[in-house]
Amino acid sequence: MADKKVTALTAATSSATADLAHIITDVATGATNKKITLANFLTKIPGFIGFSDTPQTATDETEPNVTSLLTLLVTTTASTAEMGAGIQGQLKVLVFITDGGDQVLTPDTMNDGTTLTFADAGDAAILMWIGAAGWAPISLAGPGTPGAGPTVG
Amino acid sequence: MADKKITALAAATSTTTADVAHLVTGVATNPTNKKITVANFWNKIPGFIGLSGLETKTGAGAISITVTLTNLISEGVIANQIANGIQSQLKVIVFITDGGTATLTPATMNDGTTLAFADAGDAAMLMWIGASGWAVISQAGTGTPGAGPTIG
Numbered sequence: 001m002a003d004k005k006v007t008a009l010t011a012a013t014s015s016a017t018a019d020l021a022h023i024i025t026d027v028a029t030g031a032t033n034k035k036i037t038l039a040n041f042l043t044k045i046p047g048f049i050g051f052s053d054t055p056q057t058a059t060d061e062t063e064p065n066v067t068s069l070l071t072l073l074v075t076t077t078a079s080t081a082e083m084g085a086g087i088q089g090q091l092k093v094l095v096f097i098t099d100g101g102d103q104v105l106t107p108d109t110m111n112d113g114t115t116l117t118f119a120d121a122g123d124a125a126i127l128m129w130i131g132a133a134g135w136a137p138i139s140l141a142g143p144g145t146p147g148a149g150p151t152v153g
Numbered sequence: 154m155a156d157k158k159i160t161a162l163a164a165a166t167s168t169t170t171a172d173v174a175h176l177v178t179g180v181a182t183n184p185t186n187k188k189i190t191v192a193n194f195w196n197k198i199p200g201f202i203g204l205s206g207l208e209t210k211t212g213a214g215a216i217s218i219t220v221t222l223t224n225l226i227s228e229g230v231i232a233n234q235i236a237n238g239i240q241s242q243l244k245v246i247v248f249i250t251d252g253g254t255a256t257l258t259p260a261t262m263n264d265g266t267t268l269a270f271a272d273a274g275d276a277a278m279l280m281w282i283g284a285s286g287w288a289v290i291s292q293a294g295t296g297t298p299g300a301g302p303t304i305g
Binding site: 004006007009010011012013014015016017018019020021022024027031033035037038039042043044045046047048049050051052053055069070072087089090093095097121122124125126139140141142143144145146147148149 | 241
C-alpha cells in the first residue's frame, strides 16, 4: 500500500475484538513496534480508568444529558427531570451533590421501574442502557446505613 | 511528512472524541487499514473491559490510586486512607479477608468522611467527581440486599 495519512483512510465506525492496533512497547529501553488485538488491549488495561469529559451539573428541572458520563445533580427545591435514551451498553453515573429537595428522575425508557428518587445528598446511581428495555440501575449507593441511596419507583 | 519513527513523534497526553486512531479491521479475512475516531472507539467497545493491575493491601495505610482494583485484607481493626484522584477516576475496593473492620478515610470525600468495611465481601466503587472528592457510586456486600460498607 502506498504511503497514506491515517486521516485519509476509510473510516471504521465500530471495531471488533480481533481488530488490530499499533502499539510501541518498551518505550524507555528498547522501543519496539508491535500489533495488539483489541481484545488484549481492552482486557488488560495497564493502569486506572479515567474520563476526561467535563461533568454536567444539572440543577432542578435540567435533564441529565446522555453525552457525558457523569452528571452532578443539584436541587434548590423539589424537582423532576427526564433523561433521554442511550446507546447499547452506555454507562451513566448520577451523583446528587446538593439536596434542596428531592430530585425525581424519570428516564424516557427505564427497565423495571419508572423513576429514581434522589432524597439525600450523596445518593448515587449507575445506570446502563441495556437495549430496548432502556436504562437499568445497576448500582445504587448513599451515605448512612448500607442499602441507602436513591429509590427506584 | 518524512518517514519518522512513532517514538519520535510529539506526544499527546490526552485525547478528544474527534481524534483518530489507526485500526486494522477484517484481520481474519481481508486486513484493511482504517481510521477510527476516539468517540467511536470508546462508545462501541467490542468486548469486555479487564484490568491487569491489582493491589493486594494487607493492614493499615494508604491504598493505591494508580491501579483501579484494591483487594483489602485486615488482620485486626485497621485504618486506611486514599489520596485525591483525577477527574472521573474510578476506584474499586473489595474487602476480601475480615480480621477486623477496615475504616477507609479518603483525603477528600463527597458527603461523608469514612467507609467502614465490616464483613468480607463488602465492596465499593468510588468515582472522583471533582473538587467534592471521592463519591461512593456503588456499595455491595454478601447477605441481604443493601449489605456493604457503611458510609460515615
